[in-house]
Amino acid sequence: MSRLISLRFKKIHLVLLFGCVFLVWNFITFYTLSSKPRPMNTDKEIQLVNQLQALEKAMSKQAEDNRKILSGLQHLKDTNSTNSNMNLTNSNKEGVLPILMIACDRTSVSRALDKLLEYRPSASKFPIIVSQDCGHAETAEVIHKYVVSHNITHLKQPDLSNINLAWPQKKFVGYYKISRHYKWALDQIFVTMKYMAAIIVEDDLDVSPDFFEYFSATYPILQSDPNLWCVSAWNDNGKEGMVSDEAELLYRTDFFPGLGWMIERKLWLELRNTWPEAFWDDWMRHPAQRKGRECIRPEICRTSTFGRKGVSKGLYFDKHLKYIKLNTVFVPFTKIDLSYLEKNKYDATFTKMVYSAPLLSPEEVRNGAQPTSSVVRVEYTTKDSFKRIAALLGIMDDFKAGVPRAAYRGVVSFMFRGRRVFLTPPSSWSGYDTSWT
Incomplete structure (x- = not known):
């Protein structure tokens, strides 16, 4: 098709060339004749002038026709070029996962960028885009x-x-x-730049050596599973001593974790028109937005935060965030079969594993009862009983829209003194109670 268009252009160019030569020759003739000294008017002269005027009119018409032809050809060329560039751009963005870093006034953004650049396997597959709010000049200089x-x-x-x-x-x-900044930045990524997916981080996050590998391997699952709406690098109960050494272990979760997360463009286009004025992460966790969809999250976090300074004034950091364990080993996720995460496989296996574990009280777990059992279960039935058990065993005790942090089907999985504990609702569980907040 492109060769045929090229041949047509060549033929048209030859026609136009001969046409232009003809026009130039006639113009020179006209100019020469019209600029000679004029003798007295005769009938023959009048006839010649009339002929030249007719020729001038014909030349003007031919020139206008040629201009229209050239304009049409240029439009066709520009259209073909634009379509080709658009197709090339969209094609180039397939499989590209930009890193959107949300920044403000931390000059320590350099630490976060250094880690990303240290572990990034490909600049073309993982372009880094820093969106800065606040107008902080010193931070802008660092980013520049x-x-x-x-x-x-x-x-x-x-x-x-x-x-x-x-x-x-x-x-x-x-x-x-x-919240205002997030909306603007995500619009730049998905509406203006039209990327198909993106990984969102903040300017106070360290990343693990396999951060990019983790998202590369889970992206196809996110694309293919309509029950998933995000992949997160974060485990809310990921403190040292509360996670196993199984760095390759991944889960499904009903809780939106954030803190290093990936979504697709189609989700942003769904959310952007009702984006909240504040507390966007809690808004994401509400049933009206989540619509029963889930995220993938790791056993061991692939991000950790060093940003004590923030809108929470450091209280949450000192109490919890600084104890989060960051994975330090490289797991080749793209070479591992992750099909166990597919919902139709995961739910049956997970439920069987959880509810076949021996049931203990939280006090028995603390005292090391049934030491031969490497996996045990503790049951809660009310909001207050969950909070009491969480306090005894050291996990996060709050709820967002009725969902405990890191929970899946009401179950929270964590390690306690070297063995796996499932904190679960009864097996008859039928869904989250949004009044548990």
Whole structure:
């Protein structure tokens, strides 16, 4: 097809060339005749002038026709070129997983970028895009150095206006600005740049050596499974001593973890029109957005945070985040069969494994009862009983829209003094109670 178009262009160019030569010759003749000294008017002269005027009119018409032909050909060429470039761009973005880093006023963004660059296997498959809010000049200077040295992209959120809130909400203004920034940044990735998927991180995250490998291997599952809506690098109960050494172990979870997560463009297009003004992560966890969909999460976190400074004033960091264990070994996930994560396989296997474990009280677990059992189960029936058991065994005790952190089908899996514990609802469990908040 392209060769046929090329031949047609060559033929048309030859026709136009001869046409132009003809027009130039006639123009020279006309100019020569019209510029000679004029003798007295005769009938023959009048006849010649009339002929030249007719020729001039014909030349003008031919020139206009040629202009239209050239314009049409140029339009056809431009259209073909644009379509080819669009197809090439879309084709090039298939399988590309950009890293969107949300940044603000931390000059330590360099630490996060250094880790990503250290472990990144391919700049073309994993382009890094830093979206900066706050307008902090020192942080912008740090990011710019990476633009020069590593060809990353630096976006600047244009809306830095104040958000006026009534007194009771004024202390949450930071959460409003974060939500505003996320919406703008995700629009840049999925609406403007039209990437098919993206991995979202923040400027205070370290990543594991297999961070990119993990997302590369789980991306096809995210694409093919309509029951999944995200892949996360985070385990909310991933403290040292509460996870096993099985770095390759992955789970499905009903809880949206965040802190290093991947979504597809189609999900963003679904969410963007109702994006909240604040507390976007809790909004994501609400049934109206989640719609029963799940995420993949690891046993051992593939991210950890070093950002004590933040909108939570460091309280959450000191109490919990600084104890999270970051995976340090490379797991070749792309060479491992992850089909066990497919919902039709996972649910049956997971349920059988959980409810076949011996049932103990939380006090018995703490005291080491049944030491020969490497896997045990503890049951909760109410919100208060869950919180009491969580406090005894050291896991996160809060709920979001009725879902405990890291839970799947109401079950929370963790390690306690060297053995696996499943904190579960009764086997008759029929769904989350959204009043448990």
